[in-house]
Ligand SMILES: Cc1cc2nc3c(=O)[nH]c(=O)nc-3n(C[C@H](O)[C@H](O)[C@H](O)COP(=O)(O)OP(=O)(O)OC[C@H]3O[C@@H](n4cnc5c(N)ncnc54)[C@H](O)[C@@H]3O)c2cc1C
Ligand code: FES
Protein backbone atom coordinates (compact mmCIF):
# COMPACT_ATOMS: atom_id res chain seq x y z
CA UNK A 308 0.00 0.00 0.00
CA UNK A 309 2.26 2.71 -1.30
CA UNK A 310 0.77 6.01 -2.44
CA UNK A 311 1.38 7.42 -5.90
CA UNK A 312 4.19 9.89 -6.49
CA UNK A 313 3.78 13.52 -5.60
CA UNK A 314 5.82 16.65 -5.16
CA UNK A 315 5.96 17.80 -1.54
CA UNK A 316 5.56 21.43 -0.54
CA UNK A 317 5.92 22.80 2.96
CA UNK A 318 4.98 26.49 2.94
CA UNK A 319 5.42 28.57 6.07
CA UNK A 320 2.52 30.98 5.50
CA UNK A 321 -1.07 30.78 4.33
CA UNK A 322 -0.31 33.18 1.45
CA UNK A 323 2.48 30.91 0.24
CA UNK A 324 0.23 27.84 0.51
CA UNK A 325 -2.56 29.54 -1.46
CA UNK A 326 -0.05 30.57 -4.16
CA UNK A 327 1.02 26.92 -4.56
CA UNK A 328 -2.61 25.84 -4.84
CA UNK A 329 -3.27 28.54 -7.43
CA UNK A 330 -0.34 27.48 -9.59
CA UNK A 331 -1.31 23.77 -9.60
CA UNK A 332 -5.12 23.95 -9.68
CA UNK A 333 -6.87 20.72 -8.75
CA UNK A 334 -3.66 18.69 -9.08
CA UNK A 335 -2.72 20.03 -5.64
CA UNK A 336 -4.24 19.14 -2.28
CA UNK A 337 -3.64 20.52 1.19
CA UNK A 338 -2.33 17.99 3.74
CA UNK A 339 -3.24 18.54 7.39
CA UNK A 340 -3.22 15.57 9.79
CA UNK A 341 -3.30 13.21 6.82
CA UNK A 342 -5.58 10.74 8.57
CA UNK A 343 -8.24 10.86 5.88
CA UNK A 344 -6.04 11.77 2.92
CA UNK A 345 -3.12 9.36 3.39
CA UNK A 346 -5.38 6.26 3.70
CA UNK A 347 -7.11 7.39 0.48
CA UNK A 348 -3.73 7.87 -1.21
CA UNK A 349 -2.59 4.41 -0.11
CA UNK A 350 -5.69 2.96 -1.74
CA UNK A 351 -4.95 5.15 -4.80
CA UNK A 352 -8.42 6.62 -4.45
CA UNK A 353 -6.64 9.97 -4.25
CA UNK A 354 -3.51 10.68 -6.25
CA UNK A 355 -2.67 14.37 -5.94
CA UNK A 356 0.45 15.40 -7.86
CA UNK A 357 1.26 18.11 -5.36
CA UNK A 358 0.81 17.91 -1.61
CA UNK A 359 0.82 21.16 0.30
CA UNK A 360 1.65 20.31 3.91
CA UNK A 361 0.04 22.90 6.19
CA UNK A 362 2.04 21.57 9.17
CA UNK A 363 4.66 24.31 8.95
CA UNK A 364 2.25 27.25 9.21
CA UNK A 365 2.32 28.51 12.80
CA UNK A 366 -0.64 30.86 12.14
CA UNK A 367 -2.98 27.91 11.69
CA UNK A 368 -2.79 26.79 15.34
CA UNK A 369 -4.72 27.93 18.37
CA UNK A 370 -8.06 28.52 20.05
CA UNK A 371 -9.25 31.96 21.16
CA UNK A 372 -12.38 33.82 22.22
CA UNK A 373 -13.24 37.30 21.10
CA UNK A 374 -16.48 39.28 20.96
CA UNK A 375 -18.94 36.48 21.59
CA UNK A 376 -17.30 33.97 19.27
CA UNK A 377 -14.73 31.23 19.69
CA UNK A 378 -12.24 30.84 16.86
CA UNK A 379 -10.46 27.55 16.35
CA UNK A 380 -7.64 27.69 13.80
CA UNK A 381 -7.70 24.91 11.22
CA UNK A 382 -4.58 22.94 12.27
CA UNK A 383 -5.76 22.52 15.86
CA UNK A 384 -5.75 18.76 16.45
CA UNK A 385 -8.54 16.73 17.96
CA UNK A 386 -6.19 16.00 20.86
CA UNK A 387 -5.76 19.75 21.44
CA UNK A 388 -9.54 20.23 21.33
CA UNK A 389 -9.86 17.63 24.11
CA UNK A 390 -7.15 19.30 26.21
CA UNK A 391 -8.44 22.87 25.82
CA UNK A 392 -9.66 24.44 29.08
CA UNK A 393 -11.46 27.19 27.17
CA UNK A 394 -13.50 24.65 25.21
CA UNK A 395 -14.16 22.46 28.26
CA UNK A 396 -15.63 25.50 29.97
CA UNK A 397 -17.50 27.22 27.15
CA UNK A 398 -18.18 24.51 24.57
CA UNK A 399 -17.91 21.13 26.29
CA UNK A 400 -19.74 19.37 23.44
CA UNK A 401 -16.56 19.70 21.35
CA UNK A 402 -14.59 17.66 23.87
CA UNK A 403 -17.36 15.07 24.12
CA UNK A 404 -17.47 14.69 20.33
CA UNK A 405 -13.68 14.64 19.89
CA UNK A 406 -13.39 11.78 22.37
CA UNK A 407 -15.74 9.74 20.18
CA UNK A 408 -13.59 10.22 17.07
CA UNK A 409 -11.21 7.46 16.04
CA UNK A 410 -8.55 6.59 18.66
CA UNK A 411 -5.81 8.42 20.59
CA UNK A 412 -3.13 8.05 17.91
CA UNK A 413 -5.38 9.46 15.20
CA UNK A 414 -6.55 12.31 17.42
CA UNK A 415 -2.95 13.47 18.04
CA UNK A 416 -2.64 14.27 14.33
CA UNK A 417 -6.16 14.65 12.89
CA UNK A 418 -7.18 18.30 12.73
CA UNK A 419 -10.47 20.15 13.02
CA UNK A 420 -9.85 21.86 9.66
CA UNK A 421 -9.20 18.54 7.91
CA UNK A 422 -12.20 16.93 9.55
CA UNK A 423 -14.63 19.62 8.40
CA UNK A 424 -13.03 20.25 4.97
CA UNK A 425 -12.84 16.57 4.06
CA UNK A 426 -16.52 16.26 3.11
CA UNK A 427 -16.84 12.63 4.20
CA UNK A 428 -20.34 12.14 5.65
CA UNK A 429 -18.75 9.83 8.25
CA UNK A 430 -16.84 12.67 9.86
CA UNK A 431 -18.31 13.76 13.19
CA UNK A 432 -17.31 17.43 13.33
CA UNK A 433 -19.39 18.70 10.38
CA UNK A 434 -22.79 17.94 11.95
CA UNK A 435 -21.57 19.32 15.26
CA UNK A 436 -20.50 22.53 13.50
CA UNK A 437 -23.95 22.77 11.89
CA UNK A 438 -25.57 22.27 15.27
CA UNK A 439 -23.40 25.08 16.71
CA UNK A 440 -24.09 27.35 13.71
CA UNK A 441 -20.34 27.64 13.07
CA UNK A 442 -18.89 29.32 10.01
CA UNK A 443 -15.75 28.41 8.11
CA UNK A 444 -13.18 30.99 7.08
CA UNK A 445 -11.93 30.14 3.58
CA UNK A 446 -8.80 31.90 2.41
CA UNK A 447 -8.04 32.12 -1.30
CA UNK A 448 -6.13 34.36 -3.71
CA UNK A 449 -8.73 37.12 -3.25
CA UNK A 450 -8.71 37.05 0.54
CA UNK A 451 -11.14 35.60 3.05
CA UNK A 452 -14.76 34.62 2.80
CA UNK A 453 -17.00 32.98 5.38
CA UNK A 454 -19.39 30.14 4.65
CA UNK A 455 -21.86 28.81 7.22
CA UNK A 456 -21.36 25.12 8.06
CA UNK A 457 -25.07 24.74 7.31
CA UNK A 458 -24.41 25.84 3.67
CA UNK A 459 -21.00 24.24 3.12
CA UNK A 460 -21.77 20.61 2.28
CA UNK A 461 -23.12 19.75 -1.18
CA UNK A 462 -22.64 15.98 -1.54
CA UNK A 463 -20.12 13.36 -0.37
CA UNK A 464 -16.68 14.98 -0.88
CA UNK A 465 -18.26 18.01 -2.58
CA UNK A 466 -18.21 21.21 -0.58
CA UNK A 467 -18.21 24.98 -1.11
CA UNK A 468 -14.38 24.96 -0.85
CA UNK A 469 -12.67 25.97 -4.12
CA UNK A 470 -9.48 24.09 -5.15
CA UNK A 471 -7.33 27.17 -4.55
CA UNK A 472 -8.78 27.87 -1.10
CA UNK A 473 -7.66 26.79 2.36
CA UNK A 474 -9.99 26.51 5.28
CA UNK A 475 -8.09 28.56 7.84
CA UNK A 476 -10.44 28.79 10.83
CA UNK A 477 -13.77 27.77 12.29
CA UNK A 478 -15.79 30.43 14.13
CA UNK A 479 -18.41 29.40 16.63
CA UNK A 480 -20.81 31.77 18.43
CA UNK A 481 -20.19 31.26 22.17
CA UNK A 482 -23.29 29.55 23.53
CA UNK A 483 -24.94 31.01 26.65
CA UNK A 484 -23.69 29.75 30.03
CA UNK A 485 -25.95 27.04 31.43
CA UNK A 486 -26.85 25.59 28.04
CA UNK A 487 -27.44 21.85 27.66
CA UNK A 488 -25.44 19.79 25.19
CA UNK A 489 -24.84 16.24 24.06
CA UNK A 490 -23.34 14.28 21.20
CA UNK A 491 -24.59 10.69 20.95
CA UNK A 492 -22.87 8.32 18.56
CA UNK A 493 -23.72 4.72 17.81
CA UNK A 494 -20.71 2.80 16.50
CA UNK A 495 -19.76 -0.83 16.23
CA UNK A 496 -16.48 -0.39 18.10
CA UNK A 497 -14.06 2.28 19.28
CA UNK A 498 -12.54 3.94 16.23
CA UNK A 499 -15.49 3.28 13.95
CA UNK A 500 -17.40 5.89 12.01
CA UNK A 501 -20.99 6.42 13.17
CA UNK A 502 -23.83 4.08 12.28
CA UNK A 503 -25.75 7.22 13.20
CA UNK A 504 -25.03 10.14 15.51
CA UNK A 505 -26.80 13.25 16.75
CA UNK A 506 -25.68 16.58 18.20
CA UNK A 507 -28.06 18.60 20.37
CA UNK A 508 -27.64 22.06 21.90
CA UNK A 509 -30.44 23.66 23.90
CA UNK A 510 -31.27 26.30 26.48
CA UNK A 511 -34.16 26.10 28.95
CA UNK A 512 -35.98 28.48 31.28
CA UNK A 513 -38.41 27.17 33.87
CA UNK A 514 -38.59 23.79 32.16
CA UNK A 515 -39.36 25.27 28.74
CA UNK A 516 -36.97 25.09 25.82
CA UNK A 517 -35.94 28.58 24.70
CA UNK A 518 -33.62 27.52 21.89
CA UNK A 519 -32.71 24.18 20.40
CA UNK A 520 -30.66 22.91 17.50
CA UNK A 521 -30.16 19.38 16.24
CA UNK A 522 -27.85 17.91 13.58
CA UNK A 523 -27.14 14.37 12.40
CA UNK A 524 -23.99 12.50 11.28
CA UNK A 525 -23.62 9.79 8.62
CA UNK A 526 -27.25 9.27 7.69
CA UNK A 527 -27.11 11.01 4.28
CA UNK A 528 -24.33 11.95 1.87
CA UNK A 529 -23.87 15.20 3.81
CA UNK A 530 -24.23 16.09 7.48
CA UNK A 531 -27.82 17.11 8.21
CA UNK A 532 -28.99 20.18 10.08
CA UNK A 533 -32.45 19.20 11.33
CA UNK A 534 -33.99 22.69 11.31
CA UNK A 535 -37.59 21.55 11.57
CA UNK A 536 -36.88 19.26 14.51
CA UNK A 537 -35.28 22.16 16.38
CA UNK A 538 -38.27 24.42 15.61
CA UNK A 539 -40.73 21.82 16.88
CA UNK A 540 -38.83 21.47 20.18
CA UNK A 541 -38.39 25.18 20.71
CA UNK A 542 -41.01 26.45 23.19
CA UNK A 543 -41.89 22.93 24.37
CA UNK A 544 -41.34 21.27 27.71
CA UNK A 545 -39.82 18.25 25.94
CA UNK A 546 -43.03 16.30 26.55
CA UNK A 547 -43.27 12.91 24.91
CA UNK A 548 -45.60 13.94 22.08
CA UNK A 549 -43.49 16.90 20.99
CA UNK A 550 -40.26 14.90 21.19
CA UNK A 551 -41.92 12.18 19.10
CA UNK A 552 -42.89 14.72 16.45
CA UNK A 553 -39.41 16.26 16.39
CA UNK A 554 -37.75 12.85 16.09
CA UNK A 555 -40.09 11.98 13.20
CA UNK A 556 -39.18 15.26 11.48
CA UNK A 557 -35.46 14.49 11.86
CA UNK A 558 -35.85 10.90 10.65
CA UNK A 559 -37.75 12.17 7.60
CA UNK A 560 -34.74 14.09 6.25
CA UNK A 561 -32.32 11.15 6.52
CA UNK A 562 -31.28 9.15 3.48
CA UNK A 563 -28.61 6.72 4.66
CA UNK A 564 -26.91 4.01 2.63
CA UNK A 565 -27.41 0.35 3.44
CA UNK A 566 -23.93 -0.95 4.19
CA UNK A 567 -21.85 -2.85 6.74
CA UNK A 568 -23.29 -0.59 9.45
CA UNK A 569 -26.81 -1.82 8.72
CA UNK A 570 -29.76 -1.40 6.39
CA UNK A 571 -30.98 2.12 5.65
CA UNK A 572 -34.18 1.78 7.71
CA UNK A 573 -32.18 0.71 10.75
CA UNK A 574 -29.77 3.63 10.44
CA UNK A 575 -32.65 6.08 10.13
CA UNK A 576 -34.21 4.64 13.30
CA UNK A 577 -30.86 4.81 15.08
CA UNK A 578 -30.53 8.47 14.11
CA UNK A 579 -33.88 9.03 15.84
CA UNK A 580 -32.75 7.12 18.94
CA UNK A 581 -29.43 8.99 19.10
CA UNK A 582 -31.33 12.27 18.85
CA UNK A 583 -33.72 11.23 21.65
CA UNK A 584 -30.83 10.24 23.92
CA UNK A 585 -28.93 13.42 23.13
CA UNK A 586 -32.02 15.50 23.90
CA UNK A 587 -32.54 13.79 27.25
CA UNK A 588 -28.91 14.24 28.24
CA UNK A 589 -28.80 17.85 27.04
CA UNK A 590 -31.94 18.66 29.05
CA UNK A 591 -30.39 17.09 32.17
CA UNK A 592 -27.29 19.22 31.74
CA UNK A 593 -29.11 22.50 31.05
CA UNK A 594 -29.69 24.73 34.04
CA UNK A 595 -33.44 25.05 34.03
CA UNK B 596 14.03 6.22 -10.37
CA UNK B 597 11.33 8.83 -10.73
CA UNK B 598 12.11 12.45 -11.45
CA UNK B 599 10.37 13.58 -8.25
CA UNK B 600 12.81 15.45 -6.10
CA UNK B 601 14.17 13.60 -3.08
CA UNK B 602 13.90 15.48 0.17
CA UNK B 603 16.40 15.54 3.04
CA UNK B 604 14.89 14.31 6.30
CA UNK B 605 16.62 14.63 9.65
CA UNK B 606 15.27 12.72 12.64
CA UNK B 607 16.40 11.88 16.12
CA UNK B 608 15.51 8.24 16.61
CA UNK B 609 16.01 6.88 20.12
CA UNK B 610 18.49 9.65 20.83
CA UNK B 611 20.51 9.16 17.65
CA UNK B 612 20.47 11.76 14.90
CA UNK B 613 20.03 10.43 11.36
CA UNK B 614 19.72 12.08 7.98
CA UNK B 615 18.59 10.56 4.68
CA UNK B 616 17.17 11.66 1.35
CA UNK B 617 13.70 10.23 0.78
CA UNK B 618 11.05 10.14 -1.87
CA UNK B 619 8.13 12.24 -0.55
CA UNK B 620 5.72 9.29 -0.71
CA UNK B 621 7.83 7.19 1.67
CA UNK B 622 5.79 6.32 4.74
CA UNK B 623 7.46 6.74 8.10
CA UNK B 624 7.09 3.02 8.92
CA UNK B 625 8.95 2.06 5.74
CA UNK B 626 11.59 4.70 6.42
CA UNK B 627 12.17 3.35 9.92
CA UNK B 628 12.17 -0.32 8.98
CA UNK B 629 13.85 -0.30 5.60
CA UNK B 630 16.14 2.76 5.66
CA UNK B 631 17.11 2.80 9.32
CA UNK B 632 16.70 -0.89 10.13
CA UNK B 633 14.53 0.03 13.11
CA UNK B 634 12.25 -3.00 12.83
CA UNK B 635 10.57 -2.86 16.23
CA UNK B 636 7.53 -0.97 14.94
CA UNK B 637 5.52 -3.57 13.02
CA UNK B 638 3.27 -3.40 9.99
CA UNK B 639 0.02 -5.07 10.97
CA UNK B 640 -2.86 -3.70 8.93
CA UNK B 641 -1.30 -0.88 6.90
CA UNK B 642 -4.71 0.81 7.10
CA UNK B 643 -4.35 2.96 10.24
CA UNK B 644 -6.35 0.58 12.44
CA UNK B 645 -4.15 -1.83 14.41
CA UNK B 646 -1.51 0.38 16.05
CA UNK B 647 1.31 -2.18 15.62
CA UNK B 648 3.30 0.59 13.89
CA UNK B 649 2.92 3.04 16.80
CA UNK B 650 5.93 5.23 17.56
CA UNK B 651 6.32 8.31 19.72
CA UNK B 652 6.87 11.46 17.64
CA UNK B 653 7.48 14.74 19.49
CA UNK B 654 5.69 13.35 22.54
CA UNK B 655 2.67 12.08 20.59
CA UNK B 656 1.74 8.47 19.87
CA UNK B 657 1.32 8.16 16.10
CA UNK B 658 0.68 5.37 13.64
CA UNK B 659 3.79 5.50 11.50
CA UNK B 660 2.00 3.82 8.57
CA UNK B 661 -0.11 6.98 8.24
CA UNK B 662 2.62 9.63 8.34
CA UNK B 663 4.97 10.53 5.50
CA UNK B 664 8.62 10.54 6.53
CA UNK B 665 8.90 14.10 5.17
CA UNK B 666 6.21 15.25 7.61
CA UNK B 667 8.36 13.99 10.47
CA UNK B 668 11.37 16.07 9.46
CA UNK B 669 13.08 17.45 12.57
CA UNK B 670 11.13 15.20 14.94
CA UNK B 671 12.26 13.39 18.07
CA UNK B 672 11.22 9.78 17.72
CA UNK B 673 11.09 6.97 20.27
CA UNK B 674 10.39 3.38 19.26
CA UNK B 675 10.38 0.12 21.22
CA UNK B 676 14.15 -0.02 20.62
CA UNK B 677 14.48 3.04 22.87
CA UNK B 678 12.31 1.77 25.72
CA UNK B 679 14.80 -0.05 27.95
CA UNK B 680 16.51 1.77 30.82
CA UNK B 681 19.85 3.41 29.94
CA UNK B 682 21.73 0.56 31.67
CA UNK B 683 20.01 -1.95 29.43
CA UNK B 684 17.64 -3.37 32.06
CA UNK B 685 13.94 -3.60 31.26
CA UNK B 686 11.82 -0.52 31.87
CA UNK B 687 8.89 -0.76 34.28
CA UNK B 688 6.52 -1.22 31.33
CA UNK B 689 8.61 -3.94 29.74
CA UNK B 690 8.92 -5.65 33.10
CA UNK B 691 5.14 -5.31 33.55
CA UNK B 692 4.44 -7.05 30.24
CA UNK B 693 6.79 -9.84 31.33
CA UNK B 694 5.45 -10.25 34.87
CA UNK B 695 1.78 -9.98 33.91
CA UNK B 696 1.95 -12.06 30.71
CA UNK B 697 0.98 -9.02 28.67
CA UNK B 698 1.91 -10.74 25.44
CA UNK B 699 1.44 -14.01 23.65
CA UNK B 700 2.60 -13.93 20.02
CA UNK B 701 4.17 -10.51 20.64
CA UNK B 702 3.23 -8.93 17.35
CA UNK B 703 1.26 -6.06 18.90
CA UNK B 704 3.69 -5.62 21.79
CA UNK B 705 6.08 -2.98 20.40
CA UNK B 706 3.11 -0.76 19.54
CA UNK B 707 1.36 -1.48 22.84
CA UNK B 708 4.40 -0.66 24.98
CA UNK B 709 5.25 2.45 22.96
CA UNK B 710 1.66 3.69 23.26
CA UNK B 711 1.50 2.87 26.97
CA UNK B 712 4.79 4.74 27.48
CA UNK B 713 3.26 7.97 26.14
CA UNK B 714 -0.01 7.33 27.99
CA UNK B 715 1.79 7.05 31.35
CA UNK B 716 3.78 10.20 30.67
CA UNK B 717 0.52 12.10 30.14
CA UNK B 718 -1.40 10.35 32.87
CA UNK B 719 0.89 8.69 35.45
CA UNK B 720 -2.06 7.33 37.43
CA UNK B 721 -4.66 6.10 34.98
CA UNK B 722 -7.83 4.30 35.99
CA UNK B 723 -8.59 0.97 34.34
CA UNK B 724 -11.04 2.72 32.02
CA UNK B 725 -8.47 5.35 31.09
CA UNK B 726 -5.99 2.61 30.25
CA UNK B 727 -8.52 0.81 28.08
CA UNK B 728 -9.53 3.98 26.24
CA UNK B 729 -5.87 4.99 26.03
CA UNK B 730 -4.90 1.82 24.16
CA UNK B 731 -8.06 1.76 22.05
CA UNK B 732 -5.97 2.39 18.94
CA UNK B 733 -3.93 -0.79 19.47
CA UNK B 734 -5.38 -4.16 18.56
CA UNK B 735 -4.26 -7.46 20.07
CA UNK B 736 -5.48 -10.70 18.57
CA UNK B 737 -4.14 -12.93 21.34
CA UNK B 738 -4.42 -11.73 24.90
CA UNK B 739 -7.94 -10.39 25.26
CA UNK B 740 -6.32 -7.22 26.67
CA UNK B 741 -6.82 -8.23 30.33
CA UNK B 742 -3.14 -8.86 30.96
CA UNK B 743 -2.08 -5.87 28.92
CA UNK B 744 -4.14 -3.67 31.22
CA UNK B 745 -2.55 -5.39 34.24
CA UNK B 746 0.92 -4.86 32.76
CA UNK B 747 0.28 -1.14 32.40
CA UNK B 748 -1.12 -0.96 35.93
CA UNK B 749 2.01 -2.76 37.17
CA UNK B 750 4.21 -0.19 35.45
CA UNK B 751 2.18 2.74 36.79
CA UNK B 752 2.55 1.36 40.32
CA UNK B 753 6.29 0.84 39.94
CA UNK B 754 6.81 4.30 38.50
CA UNK B 755 4.77 5.93 41.25
CA UNK B 756 6.79 4.38 44.06
CA UNK B 757 9.02 6.98 45.69
CA UNK B 758 12.14 4.72 45.62
CA UNK B 759 12.01 4.21 41.88
CA UNK B 760 11.46 7.91 41.42
CA UNK B 761 14.59 8.65 43.42
CA UNK B 762 16.51 5.99 41.57
CA UNK B 763 15.47 7.55 38.27
CA UNK B 764 16.80 10.95 39.30
C1 LIG C 1 -9.01 4.39 11.54
C2 LIG C 1 -9.62 5.76 11.44
C3 LIG C 1 -10.81 6.03 12.11
C4 LIG C 1 -11.39 7.29 12.02
N1 LIG C 1 -12.57 7.52 12.69
C5 LIG C 1 -13.15 8.74 12.59
C6 LIG C 1 -14.37 9.01 13.27
O1 LIG C 1 -14.94 8.17 13.96
N2 LIG C 1 -14.91 10.26 13.12
C7 LIG C 1 -14.31 11.23 12.38
O2 LIG C 1 -14.83 12.33 12.30
N3 LIG C 1 -13.15 10.99 11.75
C8 LIG C 1 -12.56 9.78 11.84
N4 LIG C 1 -11.37 9.57 11.18
C9 LIG C 1 -10.80 10.64 10.35
C10 LIG C 1 -9.88 11.55 11.15
O3 LIG C 1 -10.60 12.23 12.15
C11 LIG C 1 -9.18 12.55 10.21
O4 LIG C 1 -8.10 13.02 10.91
C12 LIG C 1 -10.01 13.70 9.74
O5 LIG C 1 -11.13 13.28 9.02
C13 LIG C 1 -9.25 14.57 8.71
O6 LIG C 1 -8.41 15.43 9.33
P1 LIG C 1 -6.89 15.51 8.89
O7 LIG C 1 -6.34 16.69 9.58
O8 LIG C 1 -6.26 14.21 9.15
O9 LIG C 1 -7.04 15.85 7.32
P2 LIG C 1 -6.29 15.31 6.03
O10 LIG C 1 -6.40 13.84 5.93
O11 LIG C 1 -4.93 15.91 5.95
O12 LIG C 1 -7.20 15.99 4.91
C14 LIG C 1 -8.50 15.54 4.62
C15 LIG C 1 -9.02 16.28 3.36
O13 LIG C 1 -9.29 17.64 3.63
C16 LIG C 1 -8.44 18.50 2.86
N5 LIG C 1 -7.97 19.51 3.81
C17 LIG C 1 -7.33 19.26 4.98
N6 LIG C 1 -7.11 20.40 5.65
C18 LIG C 1 -7.61 21.39 4.88
C19 LIG C 1 -7.69 22.80 5.04
N7 LIG C 1 -7.24 23.41 6.15
N8 LIG C 1 -8.26 23.52 4.04
C20 LIG C 1 -8.74 22.91 2.94
N9 LIG C 1 -8.71 21.57 2.74
C21 LIG C 1 -8.15 20.82 3.70
C22 LIG C 1 -7.35 17.62 2.32
O14 LIG C 1 -6.86 18.09 1.08
C23 LIG C 1 -8.05 16.29 2.18
O15 LIG C 1 -8.80 16.26 1.00
C24 LIG C 1 -10.76 8.32 11.27
C25 LIG C 1 -9.55 8.05 10.62
C26 LIG C 1 -8.98 6.79 10.69
C27 LIG C 1 -7.69 6.55 9.98
S1 FES D 1 0.13 -0.92 10.52
FE1 FES D 1 -0.22 1.13 11.09
S2 FES D 1 -2.07 1.01 12.17
FE2 FES D 1 -1.82 -1.04 11.47
Ligand code: FES
Nearest residue numbers: 699701735736737
Ligand atom coordinates in the same frame (compact mmCIF):
# COMPACT_ATOMS: atom_id res chain seq x y z
S1 FES E 1 0.13 -10.78 21.66
FE1 FES E 1 -0.43 -11.51 19.71
S2 FES E 1 -1.41 -9.77 18.86
FE2 FES E 1 -1.09 -9.14 20.87
